[in-house]
Amino acid sequence: MSRRRERSAAAVERRWVLAAARAVARHPSLWATGARQALVLAAPGWWRRPPYLPLPSPDYLRFRLQTAYGGAGDQDPEPGDVVTYLRWCRSLARG
Numbered sequence: 001m002s003r004r005r006e007r008s009a010a011a012v013e014r015r016w017v018l019a020a021a022r023a024v025a026r027h028p029s030l031w032a033t034g035a036r037q038a039l040v041l042a043a044p045g046w047w048r049r050p051p052y053l054p055l056p057s058p059d060y061l062r063f064r065l066q067t068a069y070g071g072a073g074d075q076d077p078e079p080g081d082v083v084t085y086l087r088w089c090r091s092l093a094r095g
Helices: 003-025 028-041 058-069 079-094
Strands: none
Touching (some): 003 028, 028 079
């Protein structure tokens, strides 16, 4: 992948991550679940590589997006779907 395309992909990823974070921010009861899931799903050694955030590996994320939305796995997740996912994770943890 070219440098230009990598930067473009990173900008798109940042946009949906920020949109998802804003959606979760409106639900304080999901903050702990969101933090836990971020760490559980984070790529190994995430603290050693920019952007130094606990994000899942691109391959894993693409797989999850393919299973959720179909296609090539290049569709950005809907912020509401992230909230729904965290509610589901929280219910499993309580179960």
